[in-house]
Amino acid sequence: MKFVITKESKEEILKNSIVIDGYHLPSRNHSFIIGDEVIKNITITNRKLAHKFASRAALKKYNKLIKVLTDMYIDEEDNPNGMMEILNQIEKFKTEIKIKYRKYLKKKELEEMASKLKFMQQQAKEKQCEIYYNNIRQKENTTNRIR
Secondary structure, rough: OEEEEEOOHHHHHHOOOOOOEEEEEOOOOOOOEEEEEEEEEEEEEEEHHHHHHHHHHHHHHHHHHHHHHHHHHOOOOOOOOHHHHHHHHHHHHHHHHHHHHHOOOOOHHHHHHHHHHHHHHHHHHHHHHHHHHHHHHHHHHHHHHHH
């Protein structure tokens, strides 16, 4: 069996204790229309078939994340909270990849994403430290001026 199509929603399936291991196809409207039928859940159980869908979804989210993080990095140059938000977004994405997509993506795809995210994480940490030390220096300079 390569895929499973059901008319029940995810909640109904879980309530009925039917566990299907596979990639769940996401839908904007939470349903698919196939022929005249409204289908609420499609799960692909074949890993080779699921790879295409999972890879496309993961890369789309990854590219969107990189764009957002780059914009945040540029905009939040002097804000340590902005750098912390960048680090949080990276960790959130890594967790999502581990949970949702890891078993459907190829090792090379995972390594490429991980290396780029690790680089951005390093840059954000360095910038956060730099901002922190600059703030400390500014406070020291202002206290020295007051004396």
